Amino acid sequence: MNKIIQIMKTSLLNLPTPINISYWWNYGSLLGLFLMIQFISGFILSMHYCPNINFAFFSIIHIVQNVSNGWLFHNIHMNGATFFFICMYTHMARGIYYHSFKLVYTWLIGITIFFISMATAFLGYVLPWGQMSFWGATVITNLISSIPYIGNTMVLWIWGGFSINNATLNRFFSLHFILPFIIIIMVTLHLYFLHTSGSSNPMGTKSDLNKIPFHIYFTYKDILGFLIYISLFTLIILQYPYLFSDPDNFTPANPLITPTHIQPEWYFLFAYAILRSIPNKLGGVIALLMSILILYSLSLQSYKSPSSMFNPFTQIIFWFWVNVFIMLTWAGAQPIEFPYINISQLMSIMYFIFFILLTPLNKFWSFIL
Secondary structure, three states: OHHHHHHHHHHHHOOEEEOOOOHHHHHHHHHHHHHHHHHHHHHHHHOOOOOOOOOHHHHHHHHHHOOOOHHHHHHHHHHHHHHHHHHHHHHHHHHHHOOHHHOHHHHHHHHHHHHHHHHHHHHHHHOOOEHHHHHHHHHHHHHHHHOOOOHHHHHHHHHOOOOOOHHHHHHHHHHHHHHHHHHHHHHHHHHHHHHHHOOOOOOOOOOOOOEEEOOOHHHHHHHHHHHHHHHHHHHHHHHOOOOOOOHHHHOEOOOOOOOOOOOOOHHHHHHHHHHHOOOOHHHHHHHHHHHHHHHHHHHHOOOOOOOHHHOHHHHHHHHHHHHHHHHHHHHHOOOOOOOHHHHHHHHHHHHHHHHHHHHHHHHHHHHHO
């Protein structure tokens, strides 16, 4: 026991940390906080949830209305996903801006965590078995049918039948329950490689001279971030619990009535807009996957500039890309009609151009310097 405490003290409390890291580096610890919140609240909800198409929707109502503090855990889990992805996107944006992707293994595992988190969130969105849950699952799983030769067979295998049915809901519940354990394993690897290479910093340098122990300086910094976000989180779950929810999902799933506008949760809208912007089904699926997989390529390219803070060209296209991401999120929530489809197509092109321009701009700036 003493040896374990000594290892934890050496690896975490005395971890040499760059003295100049800002509050943008708080989002890693915030992600850990919200992951634990989701893990615990989800485990408690699973005790009362019934993965059956006839009872799933009403088991949620039972949790909210009859289970002691069930409404609280339901609100925590429902809105915790939103805060988790807010922290995730901010964490990744900071990594891109300050070139943290140069920590290759840490970055690659981080993107894998993001990919698994998206899958987990999608599976969780299906479980309430409301209208948007059912039709969202129908649309997304049908995308697999675009795979040549084996697509239709794979869809039937995933459904467990010829349409989304009880078998589908059961296996989605099982996967939603097991994937967080895989995420925790990946997070452990993420932290291991981070502690092996050391944290990045705004200057982008690797010097060991300007480093201080993690504790107590950065634990205070993290605690302040926890207090701010927990306060905001508490405000949302107590006062505006359904702020991010879709009204259609308060209606039980009905295969005979299609909602007028099918859309996923807000944190998937950027990818959904890219998917819809391409008329060809297979092309849209490839673009959807590439919108996430292209993030892997950042760590495989050559960047001579230590950080975007030294490169005005990269700064301009980075903030332009952030605005493109916001526009895609907005366009994904709009009907598939003019001018939204045209905006989605334009923003999708600009989204991918950012990754193409990043390396040449860094090399150009390095040449000038």
